[in-house]
Amino acid sequence: MKKKNNNSYVLSIALIAALGGLLFGYDTAVISGAEQSVENYLIDSLGLSSLIHGLTVSSALIGCIIGGLISGYFSNNLGRRNSLLLAATLFLVSALGSAYPEFLFFEFNEPTIGLLIMFNFYRIIGGIGVGIASATSPTYIGEIAPQGIRGTLVSWYQFAVIFGQLVVYFVNWGIASGQPTAWVNDIGWRFMFASEAIPALLFFVLLFYVPETPRYLASKNKEDQALNILSKINGSKEKAKEVLSDIRESLDSKESTGKLFxxxxxxxxxxxxxxxxxxxxxxxxxxxxxxxxxxxxxxxxxxxxxxxxxxxxxxxxxxxxxxxxxxxxxxxxxxxxxxxxxxxxxxxxxxxxxxxxxxxxxxxxxxxxxxxxxxxxxxxxxxxxxxxxxxxxxxxxxxxxxxxxxxxxxxxxxxxxxxxxxxxxxxxxxxxxxxxxxxxxxxxxxxxxxxxxxxxxxxxxxxxxxxxxxxxxxxxx
CATH class of the missing domain: 1.20.1250.20 (MFS general substrate transporter like domains)
Incomplete structure (x- = not known):
């Protein structure tokens, strides 16, 4: 029973971390339902080319590359959990900003080049969140999971990605279903982007209930905290001490400088x-x-x-x-x-x-x-x-x-x-x-x-x- 309870604990925190994958799928797929309306509002009304349309649709990918590149810095300096909190914040900002890019600086429903740039800025912000989450969520799960079930738990991350894509397809369909095209082009597409704020806020709140990974804590010489978490995961303090000793040995090794290669x-x-x-x-x-x-x-x-x-x-x-x-x-x-x-x-x-x-x-x-x-x-x-x-x-x-x-x-x-x-x-x-x-x-x-x-x-x-x-x-x- 003890082992089952520990597996339940590990599964719960792994599934919370996997929500980063759900938001990954949600953010990259939400554009599918709003794309034609965005084209109508910000591309066609300004007489811009299909090239600009394509760049607008794919701008989040630029953010994903940036987020992936900088994820290591945040993961090593803020920690795995705090990096996920940062990603959740970026998801939330992107959702609300993409839905209402006119905020503070522009008139509502008056498209301009500046507004187009601001919309793409918010989409890139979301992409950066995706890049950070796509690197940090699997890392978090891998570092928290016992070796016997590590593959299963990390695989839930990919399930969350495709589930997020599936959810947003239904959300987009639900928003547009039965509505006139004019309403979707004026207002509906904004609700599609804004809907991401709900899982983003849920992810942000739930992350306060998960611990930092023991391997990151050990790397920062917080061994008491690392031991406490390992004890919860492994079911006994003796096993936790054994795992922590292995972690400490790998971190203290003089054979490696810690540089990338x-x-x-x-x-x-x-x-x-x-x-x-x-x-x-x-x-x-x-x-x-x-x-x-x-x-x-x-x-x-x-x-x-x-x-x-x-x-x-x-x-x-x-x-x-x-x-x-x-x-x-x-x-x-x-x-x-x-x-x-x-x-x-x-x-x-x-x-x-x-x-x-x-x-x-x-x-x-x-x-x-x-x-x-x-x-x-x-x-x-x-x-x-x-x-x-x-x-x-x-x-x-x-x-x-x-x-x-x-x-x-x-x-x-x-x-x-x-x-x-x-x-x-x-x-x-x-x-x-x-x-x-x-x-x-x-x-x-x-x-x-x-x-x-x-x-x-x-x-x-x-x-x-x-x-x-x-x-x-x-x-x-």
Missing amino acids: SFGKTVIIVGILLSVFQQFVGINVALYYAPRIFESMGAGENASMLQTVIMGVVNVGFTIVAIRTVDKWGRKPLLMIGSIGMAIGMFGVAVLAQNEVFGLWTLIFIILYTASFMMSWGPICWVLLSEIFPNKIRGQAMAFAVAAQWAANFFISSTYPAMIDVSGGLTYGFYGLMSVISAIFVWKMVPETKGKSLEQLESLWGKGKNKQMEPVKVNNE
Whole structure:
């Protein structure tokens, strides 16, 4: 019973931290319902180009890259929990500011270039919050969770991301449903952005009920506080002292300076490539452009929306598959199975697109692709990023990996329209090829981390340049 109570405690604080993922999904997807109204109010009324429209829609991604880059500074100096409080504050400011960009400086419903700039400023602020949360939430969960359930708990972060996207789709639909287009263009879109303030405020308040991570506290020589939290997590003071001793040993090691590359370059390269491959396999093309993809392949507008809903339900279901299996099967098997499934799905779509054969098989291959991603690269990438970086460099290494992920997201999402104009077959074939390469990368370079403490994992990378490829040896353990 004691163990169950402790698991309930860990689960509760992990789920609060995972709300950062829900706001990540909410903030990046809320623009989908408001995009046409924003175009009408701030783009068309000012006679601006489609380029400005595109930059306005994607401006939050710029903030995501910035937030990812600076997350390490805040994580190391403010702490993991306080960094999440900062992210929650930025979400709240962005929600209210995007809904009412005229605040203080502009006249209501009188669009100007200055107002457009202010709207984008608020969207970038939200993006910075996403960048900070996307680096810090998995780090927090990874550092707070016992090793036996760490993969499961971090996987809940990815579930929260897609659940946040699903929630905002229904919120946007509920706001616009039954309302005249004129009302949505004048007022409705503001409610869509403002709705994010509710989960942002909830996240902010609940964070005051979670502790700082014991590893961060130990790094700041607050060992009594760290021991108290570890005792609650592990169920006994003896076990807590043992874990704290391992943490202290890793932090006091003289073999590493704590600089970014002090454990060699390989761990940083593996982290960055995990992030880049998660995007280069094309998942955000499938998510962002799903209705357009289905319409281009012959589905009508209503049918394409229905197919998108089906895909969303599949995404949620297969993320739960990952949550239930990551600590049983391990990280590497799930990633490799997912890569193979994604490759089959994308190559299937590529062949159909190249031969202009559309219909049920197109939907089947895209669902196979997204299901494979959601049971593997979606959640498992975050699990590994929260695990592989040593204690001394985790904050700054995570910042680089997450910034790389958002940069790759921006690149893949922005190049898709131009690529599809050249050739649908080659475009989807490229994502299939990236899926194959991702499987080879996992096989050759990514260590299995299941069942090991964060401190045990540090030994995989060695402490110097001569041990950079040591993670490969973990396959034989």
